[in-house]
Amino acid sequence: MKRIAASAAVAVALMASSDINAHTPMDEAPDLSQFTKWVTDNEHHESFYLGQELDILDMHLHPGSYDKLGPKGKEFVKCVFPIDLPDAIKIPLLRLFSSFQLNPYGAFIGIKNECRRAAANNCILFATYAPETWGIEPNEDLLGYLDDQRNSFEDKPYFYGLASLSVENWDTEKAASLENLKNALSHPYVVGIKLAFAHTLTPFDDPKYFDVYEVAKEYDKPVYHHVGTSPLRKVSEFDEDELDFVMRTFDPVYLENAIKQYPDVKFVLGHAGNDANHEGYTKIEEVFHLAEKYDNAYIEISALGSQRHDPNGELMDSVLSRAKSAGIVHKIIYGSDGPGSPGNTKSYKDLVIESMQRVDYTFEEAQLVMAGNARDIFKIPRN
Numbered sequence: 001m002k003r004i005a006a007s008a009a010v011a012v013a014l015m016a017s018s019d020i021n022a023h024t025p026m027d028e029a030p031d032l033s034q035f036t037k038w039v040t041d042n043e044h045h046e047s048f049y050l051g052q053e054l055d056i057l058d059m060h061l062h063p064g065s066y067d068k069l070g071p072k073g074k075e076f077v078k079c080v081f082p083i084d085l086p087d088a089i090k091i092p093l094l095r096l097f098s099s100f101q102l103n104p105y106g107a108f109i110g111i112k113n114e115c116r117r118a119a120a121n122n123c124i125l126f127a128t129y130a131p132e133t134w135g136i137e138p139n140e141d142l143l144g145y146l147d148d149q150r151n152s153f154e155d156k157p158y159f160y161g162l163a164s165l166s167v168e169n170w171d172t173e174k175a176a177s178l179e180n181l182k183n184a185l186s187h188p189y190v191v192g193i194k195l196a197f198a199h200t201l202t203p204f205d206d207p208k209y210f211d212v213y214e215v216a217k218e219y220d221k222p223v224y225h226h227v228g229t230s231p232l233r234k235v236s237e238f239d240e241d242e243l244d245f246v247m248r249t250f251d252p253v254y255l256e257n258a259i260k261q262y263p264d265v266k267f268v269l270g271h272a273g274n275d276a277n278h279e280g281y282t283k284i285e286e287v288f289h290l291a292e293k294y295d296n297a298y299i300e301i302s303a304l305g306s307q308r309h310d311p312n313g314e315l316m317d318s319v320l321s322r323a324k325s326a327g328i329v330h331k332i333i334y335g336s337d338g339p340g341s342p343g344n345t346k347s348y349k350d351l352v353i354e355s356m357q358r359v360d361y362t363f364e365e366a367q368l369v370m371a372g373n374a375r376d377i378f379k380i381p382r383n
């Protein structure tokens, strides 16, 4: 069994970041000795803050597979593959590796194993409908993961989910899309809605999509929006005359009307409006403006603080200290945007905890960010 473990880990090391969330391509091979086949319930993984044990809930994990990626996603993961091989070899390898890595129950480096190693007591899996970029991870597959008998930790559910919906051909397929969404929201472990308008090039301010918020209101579920640019769609790739339109798909300023119009719907502003490609389009200021002004606007802090994106932790420090001084720590929600490369789910969590220490969070504040706020708004009980 040890040999299998080692070969899977080597495979993963080769593949670098074929994960759906390849924001952080692997810089070095992981320590192979850490990848046992299964992390068991009684295996102890803990996180401490100022000497006290922290409850961790990671609200942002992407299941999937190489074949479910959209064309831009496939191109991206082939590009970051660290070894120059012909596609005929690369693609089968990516298929094989993703079947471990992006599978919630994959052996060795599957999502649940990685989350448990990160000491997370619960995690939230995302459905995704972004056909051009990260591809489609349908609600049906999400429900399958949630209903799987392996979805347990200490006899309680481990994974919860955010359902999503297709906004393609909205004018003709809206009714079917909304019906599919409602069906998913009826599942007891589906706790919210995930939208990725920067990926689907859907304007935040077009009221024809506000029906989604009507459903959120009816089912009393928060809406998570990807806010800020997409790592797979650089703003610089668009023509000058398309810029105004593109801004409406990622700039949170254009979400304000929806947030105002639906005070009963909680809006989680993903990635804190991060400038994913370092192009000078950071929207962190705008995200804070909304979270400070509206009771129903929250900020999620995945991806922006990764080793590659924020090597000194300055960006994460600035976001967390700003939240503390603005008195909105109760609106900051932890997520990793994992699984990323093996070990990244844990290392991202460690980076966020280190940042909280640098900016003098109390234990109570750290606990709100790492789990308490998410448990509260998504109504997920502590295991």
Ligand SMILES: [Zn+2]
Residues within 6 Å of the ligand: 021, 060, 062, 337
């Ligand atoms: Zn993500």
